[in-house]
Amino acid sequence: MPLEKQKNLEKIEPREITEELQESYLDYAMSVIVSRALPDVRDGLKPVQRRILWAMWDMGLGAGAKFMKSARVTGETMGKYHPHGDMAVYDALVRMAQDFSLRYPLIKGQGNFGSVDGDSAAAQRYTECRLSKIAEELLLDIEKETVNWTPNYDGSRLEPKCLPAKLPNLLINGAVGIAVGMATSIPPHNLGEVINALIYxxxxxxxxxEDLMKFIPGPDFPTGGIIYDKTSLNEAYKTGHGSITMRAVAEIQERKSGSFQIIVSEIPYQVNKSDLVTNVAQLVQEKKIEGIRDLRDESDREGLRIVVELKNDAVPQKILNQLFKYTELQKNFYFNLLALNEGIQPKVFSLKELLAAYLNHRQKVIRRRTEFDLKKTEERAHILTGLVKALSVIDKIISTIKKSKDKEAAHAALMKNFHLSFLQAEAILEMKLQTLAALEGQKLEDELKEKKKLINELQLILKEPKIILKIIKEELSELAKNFPSPRRTKMVASGLKEFKEEDLISQEETIVTLSQTGYIKRMPPAAFHSQKRGGKGTIGFELKEEDFISHFISAQTHDDILFFTDRGKVFQTKVYEIPAASRTAKGKAVQNFLEITPAEKISALVTYAKLAGKEHETIQKGLPESIYVVMVTKNGLIKKTTLSDFENIRHTGIIALNLNKDDFLKNVSLSSGSNEVIITTAHGQAIRFKEKEIRTMGRTASGVRAIRLKKDDFVSGFDIIRKTRIKTDYMQNYAEKSPRQSASSPRGSALLVVMANGFAKQTPLNQYKVQKRGGSGIKTAKITAKTGLIIASHIVDEKDEEILAFSSKGQVLKTKLGEVRTAGRATSGVRIMKLKQGDKIAGIMIL
Structure with a gap:
């Protein structure tokens, strides 16, 4: 191994990688937190922003200076103070110049500095900039040793740790930044309001x-908009955390043609207008929002304007609610009032703490400024004292200077002979001959008096903290006067309710159908047209050969609908959640949105709108104890439970009643508890008794005997006789004593009985006497092979207009109720619907 390489290896220090990662990551995190992402609570600036402003101030780019190329400012900042990429510096500069990003821009830009549409700024070689007037207030007095300084990255010069900040920049311009493990999100506010709160x-x-919020009701965004919910704001300002709802300013206008348009003039803060318009267009294309005919962006130099043209049949408020729901016309702003305390420690502040931190900073700045001014004033007074003293003995001074060998000797002689300080002697030697004039001497004496007076004032300021606070108030009042700015964002004290689907779906009548095999859908009543009694009907449903319609119910789209299974469980959903489909469509399987087991089938559908009279209005306010769910089983049991027991139904359903293995839930209805009940059986029996005979039971009870059934008979129909119908029944009983009463034209309430083979009849209710619960009942229809068994029975009265009958093979007949003959109890009725071979009536609905 080469010797040089061996020496290099010897310099490598072995270390645990976990320790190295931990320390390195902490160093990185602290660097991001303190030196990059978070603002200082004192001046509200991040390091890069502060360095840009200081560099521009140092370059002489004040509000009155000529514009200079942004590239020059970027280079100056990057080269002297911020050793990072030029685009990072330029992007920060651009944001400080954007009037839609900052409530009070700190840089005055010339050229393309981007737009609310998300357009990028022009390259830095094209744009020019200088400090704005309000930015100068941040830097004012910085030369008076009002703040601490620190060496720059290479130690070649000093940079300020924070700015004097005569104005509360953190609150008026806000801040957004993501550090490591923490983030800040501070909204902008109105300068005048913040100043009033500071003075208070x-x-x-x-x-x-709460006291401070009388002056600062909430944020004031540069793009305007509307803020909701004072309670949420109060919490956010108290804790430093929270969220508020922002909405665009949108107005519904009616055109001369009668159609409507929505005009958007202000959008929420930090929303990209171009993306917003694109999003709306996409929602229209995907048919998630219907009713919009045209969409235009008419924004210009005069202001923002988005026009949404609506179709003639559109509901304007519904469309506007959908726009708020699905687009950024409504958006939340999340508070996290996180800033660096004293430029070092990250801290979440409350509103009061933010204001107090700023006031504390200003007190220090004013004290240091006063100390600086006092020092300079005392130095000048000291010089003036020497000059005045010299003028009083000017001849001796001149003689001493003349006799001196050189300047140094003259300086020493003056100090010795006239008891002058080094600085005083220096000033005398530099004094111009014109100062010897009598008038100039008087000026020096007057200036000395002024300096002594100023010294006393400055010393008093340092001695009395209350005077410093008074100065702060005066300076703040001056700022409010110099930079008046009306509030742009409107405030609404009440909170916005969370959007529900009802807000986006129009309230309208609909028909819900459910097939025997569990396919469900809803459709408008207009899908079926009226026919004469005995007609064949229309094709209502495309069903499989072995399937047929088992349930048919009318409801409003906003209603709650309860699904009761044959095994006694109940599920709940909204009517609008049921998929809408055409008259001939099959629909969707109910298992898609209800967790029903394959062994269970839906035996009854109940909507709250089925309540008669004012009972429906009562139930919509909640689920009161006075509303009951009445259930009847196939084997003749009946049970009454308060509707409030079904208020919170799990998505997996809950028990409505317990059943024997050979019994099934047949039908369900809602009642007030003081009505009457009428039950019919498949083989033609009926019983009528008072609802009060049924005691209220819990959900898990099985019920009591309603009717005693013969062998092979079972319950096929059940309805509630409302109080109004009971009274009508008595009136009819009285009227029938008159010879003018026709047996073929019903008066008052009647029981409509429908049989499987297409036969039906109406029988006046007065022919059904009130009996005791649990009896065998009386005959209600003559059942033959021709008529088929009774499949349904309903209470009808004069206000009911039409009947909708549907067959097991999907045929539907809509006919006038008057077409169904009124007949006695022991009759078979008339044919209301011609059925194909093998087809049966599956159910009916009264419209």
Missing amino acids: LVDNPKAET
């Missing part, structure tokens, strides 16, 4: 966050 805090050191 000076006068009231024990002020709380």
Whole structure:
């Protein structure tokens, strides 16, 4: 091995790699935290920003100077203070010049410095810059030893550790940065509001966050917009953590043609306008948002303007809600008030702590500035004292100087003979002959008096901290006067509710269908047209040969829908979550959104909208104890449970009732608890009794006997007779005593009975007397081979207009209820629907 290589190997120090990685990573992390990503709480600047501003100040690029090429500033900063890539320096410079990034830009740019559309700035060789007027306030008094200095990266010169910062830059311009293991996110605020809060805090050191928020209601973003939720803001300002919701300013305008358009004039902070417009267009193309006809970006030098043209049939507020939901027209801003305390320690500040830290910094700056001014004033007063003394004995002074061999001898003689200091003697020797004039001598005496007066004032400032606070208040008031800026961001005290699907989906009537094998869909009622009684119906569904429609229910899209299985479990979803499909479509398997086992089948669908009268309004406020779920089984058991027991249903479902192995849940309805119940059986029996005979039970109970069934008979129909219908029933009973009453035209409430082979009839309710629960009931229909067994029964009254009947093979008939004849209990009814061979009526729905 060569000797030189061997010597190099001997210099290598063995070390555990874990120790090396740990120490190196910590060094890197601290470098990023302290020297790159986080702002100083005192001046609100990151190191690269501070170095750029100081370099420009040192170059004489003040607000009144000529513009200079950005490349020159970048090179000066990089070469003297910031030994990193030129693009890193230029990007920081560009951001400080953008009025959509900073509430109060610190650099005045000339040329293309980017746009809110995300356009990049022009190359640094093309753009020019200088400090803005407000940036000068950050650097003012820096030459008066007001801040500490540190050597630059190569020790060739000094740079400031922080700036004097006459204005509270951290709060008015905010900061965003990602360090190692931590990040900062501080929103910008209004200068006038922050100044008012600072002045209040000076006068009231024990002020709380709520007090300060009277002056600083919230952030003030350069792009405007709207902020919601004062409560969240309060929490964020108290703890240093939190989030707020920002929204664009959007207005719905009606055009002369009658159509509507949405005009967006302000967007949330840090949102790329071009990407926003592209995102909206993509959502329209994907049909996630429907109803938009045209989209234009009409922004110009006058301001931002995005126009969303709507179709004639679109609901403007719904479209706007969808835009807020799916695009960055609504966005959250996350607070993390993290900054470097004294330029070293990362700390999460509260609003009060941020303000207090700034005030503490300004007190130190003013004290150091005062000490500097006092030192310079005392030095000048000392010189003036010597000059005045010399003028009083000017002839002797001149004689002494003449007799001296040289300057050094004259200097020593003056100090010895006239008891002058080194500096005083130096000043006398440098004094011009014109100073010997009497008028000039008086000027020196006047200046000396002024200096002595100033010394007393400066000493008083250093002696009394209250005077320093007074100076801070005066300087802040002057800033507010010199840089007035109305608030751009509007504040709304109330919070925004989280968007629900209901906010984005119009409330409309719909029909939900479920097939025997579990295919479900929803469609508008207009999909079916009315026909005369006895018609064949239309094709309502494309089903497999062995499948048929088992459930058919009307609901509103915003309603909750409960799915009860034949084994007594219940599931819950929203009607709008059921896939919409055409009249002839098969739909989707219910297992796609309900965790139903293959052994279970849906036996009943219930929506809250099925409640009669005002009961529906009551239920929408919650799930009160006065609303009940009434369940009937195939073997004739009945059970009543409060609806509130079904308020929180797991996605896996919960038990609605316990059943014997040979029994199945047949039907379910909602009731107030004070109505009546009517149950029909497949072989033509019916029983009517008061709901109060059913005691309220828990979810796991099995129920009580509702009707005693004959062999081979089973429950086929069940409905609730509401209070209003009960009264109508009594009125009908009275009216039938009149000879003018026609048996063929129903008055009041009736029981509609439908049989499997397409037959149906209406029988007045007064023909069903109220019995005790648990009896065998009375005959309700004459069942023959021609009619088939009873498959359903429903309470109808004069307000019901149409009946929708559907067959097991997908035929649907929509006909006027008046087409169904009114007949007695012991009759078979009339044919309402012609069925193909082997087809049966599967169910009906009243519209």
